[in-house]
Amino acid sequence: MALINENYLKLQAGYLFPEIGRRVREFAEANPDKKIIRMGIGDVTQPLVPAVIKAFHEGVEELASAATFKGYGPEQGYDFLRDAIALNDYQMRGTDITADDIFVSDGSKCDTGNIQEIFGAGNKIAICDPVYPVYADTTVMSGKTGKIQSNGYFEGIIYMPCNEANGFIPELPAERPDLIFLCYPNNPTGTVASKKELTKWVNYARANKCIILYDAAYEAYITDDSIPHSIFEIEGAKEVALEFRSFSKTAGFTGTRCAFTVIPKELKAFDNQGNAHQVKALWNRRHTTKFNGVSYPVQKAAAAIYTPEGKKQVKAVVDYYLENARIMCESLKACGFTVFGGVNAPYVWVKTPNGLKSWEFFDQLLIEANVVGTPGSGFGPSGEGYFRFSAFADRDNVLEAMERIKNL
Ligand code: MLT
Numbered sequence: 001m002a003l004i005n006e007n008y009l010k011l012q013a014g015y016l017f018p019e020i021g022r023r024v025r026e027f028a029e030a031n032p033d034k035k036i037i038r039m040g041i042g043d044v045t046q047p048l049v050p051a052v053i054k055a056f057h058e059g060v061e062e063l064a065s066a067a068t069f070k071g072y073g074p075e076q077g078y079d080f081l082r083d084a085i086a087l088n089d090y091q092m093r094g095t096d097i098t099a100d101d102i103f104v105s106d107g108s109k110c111d112t113g114n115i116q117e118i119f120g121a122g123n124k125i126a127i128c129d130p131v132y133p134v135y136a137d138t139t140v141m142s143g144k145t146g147k148i149q150s151n152g153y154f155e156g157i158i159y160m161p162c163n164e165a166n167g168f169i170p171e172l173p174a175e176r177p178d179l180i181f182l183c184y185p186n187n188p189t190g191t192v193a194s195k196k197e198l199t200k201w202v203n204y205a206r207a208n209k210c211i212i213l214y215d216a217a218y219e220a221y222i223t224d225d226s227i228p229h230s231i232f233e234i235e236g237a238k239e240v241a242l243e244f245r246s247f248s249k250t251a252g253f254t255g256t257r258c259a260f261t262v263i264p265k266e267l268k269a270f271d272n273q274g275n276a277h278q279v280k281a282l283w284n285r286r287h288t289t290k291f292n293g294v295s296y297p298v299q300k301a302a303a304a305i306y307t308p309e310g311k312k313q314v315k316a317v318v319d320y321y322l323e324n325a326r327i328m329c330e331s332l333k334a335c336g337f338t339v340f341g342g343v344n345a346p347y348v349w350v351k352t353p354n355g356l357k358s359w360e361f362f363d364q365l366l367i368e369a370n371v372v373g374t375p376g377s378g379f380g381p382s383g384e385g386y387f388r389f390s391a392f393a394d395r396d397n398v399l400e401a402m403e404r405i406k407n408l
Helices: 016-030 050-063 079-093 106-116 134-141 195-208 279-292 296-306 308-334 358-368 395-406
Strands: 102-105 125-129 158-159 179-183 210-213 243-246 260-262 268-270 275-278 339-341 347-351 386-390
Touching: 016 358, 050 296, 050 308, 079 102, 079 260, 102 106, 102 279, 106 210, 106 243, 106 260, 106 279, 125 134, 179 195, 195 210, 210 339, 268 279, 275 279, 279 386, 296 308, 308 339, 308 347, 308 395, 358 386, 358 395
Parallel strands: 125 158, 125 179, 179 210, 210 243
Antiparallel strands: 102 260, 243 260, 268 275, 339 347, 347 386
8 A cells, every 4th residue: 555645634725826826717717808917926027138048049059969969967067057156156255155065956946845855854944934835835745844733833843923023034933943944035025134134043053053044046136235145145154054046036047947056065964873964965965866957058048147248138137127126116105005025026025905814815906906916824824914916027017017906
């Protein structure tokens, strides 16, 4: 008799975004004449930039000739991409991350979930509430929790509420965790963490032998020079943190798929005898066993964002989405919404009007304005009463959506 992983039965509903997709599909089928504007899932709408497309084509052409054909590549990624990442994303910002600390992958969603596997089931995990649902769901799947409780929290997870009172920045947890997920710029609230704030977490992790799993998928949206783009800009972080980065939102790779995880050799975790082991070595073992690398043309395309023209073109697209976010913040404020985020981040986080529950507002917006957003409660219990708009829409749609909301 085949037995299932019963941890899956603890999960309450389907994953958030397919659930939104299902509701929107049902509405669209029942209302084929309505033009629906999608600002729910953070999926990009602008095309890959010319420098990326050119490199992509070149990569494909190389595969067409026996002299330049490539089969399996290095599982950790080609040197040309890892070198470009290390130089541009780290060394040029003053952090001494090297290419061999970098593991290229097909997405940060996969990496933030898969990382659970190299840490024992006995680890206590701390997550912010609200937060990107993958952290909690994969913690449950990996058997590190009990059942869900009536307050919406899983037994065994340390939740760190983020609300208006603390500016959506969590307090240090009262109970000591082993692993801490942090995400800045934050999904969903759009808040950023200052150097002082991140230093506090790094110091806490050092003092308490914790590891910070730092998700920096939205770092490209930081416009304020004082905000760190990487946890490794904080002194001592290499001993207590690993970092997830993605080309999805930086360069429009949500469909193309390319990301990377940085694990410095200094980062250690322990066996039950108290012996220290390099986390990087475990991840390398996992990666080389279960993953055969990102395709060559995709890595060529990703490396093109570090060329002078690639940098310029990618920045223009990021600026376009940031301008969307600015327009959305202004319009929503003018409509009377209480608005957060949207400045160093592509997400705008609002309080639902008239005390509506998040899903009630989702339905109202879909039915009356034909606009799709993401209910805050989908990111955790403290997200109840909030709603997230993604700024990754096309400009005309942003303007039209704001007009429709104004006329609600
Ligand atoms: C989101 O909307 O939160 C993101 O698109 C999800 C993701 O990047 O997987």
